[in-house]
Amino acid sequence: MGASLGSVPLAGPCFSVSVLLIPCWESHTADPEDKRMHKRILVRLDTLNEAVETSELNLPGYDFHKLAGKPVRYTMHTNGPWCITFEFEGDDASNVDYEQYH
Numbered sequence: 629m630g631a632s633l634g635s636v637p638l639a640g641p642c643f644s645v646s647v648l649l650i651p652c653w654e655s656h657t658a659d660p661e662d663k664r665m666h667k668r669i670l671v672r673l674d675t676l677n678e679a680v681e682t683s684e685l686n687l688p689g690y691d692f693h694k695l696a697g698k699p700v701r702y703t704m705h706t707n708g709p710w711c712i713t714f715e716f717e718g719d720d721a722s723n724v725d726y727e728q729y730h
Contacts, residue, residue, distance in 0.1 A: 668706045669706055676721050679719075680720075681719065682702060682716050685702070690705065691703075691705040701713050702714055702715070713726075
């Protein structure tokens with residue numbers, strides 16, 4: 629399945645990614661303010677890309693859990709209140725975002 633963000637196709641990942649994460653994922657770079665979280669974000673995105681079911685994301689240090697509400701969304705923490713949130717449809721993540729949701 630090809631991933632896209634709206635009408636923008638993404639090369640590589642099997643999920644749609646928020647505009648904030650596209651530069652980080654595609655070029656493995658980050659904004660200066662995110663440099664310290666760069667590696668953590670990329671490791672989690674790679675793990676998310678490889679996962680075919682949510683149980684594969686319950687790893688030490690990820691603080692993976694389901695969020696309340698509809699549609700069903702999940703979160704993996706990167707640092708403090710910053711998280712990668714997403715939906716999981718079939719065997720792919722979708723609507724992936726990097727946000728401070730607390």
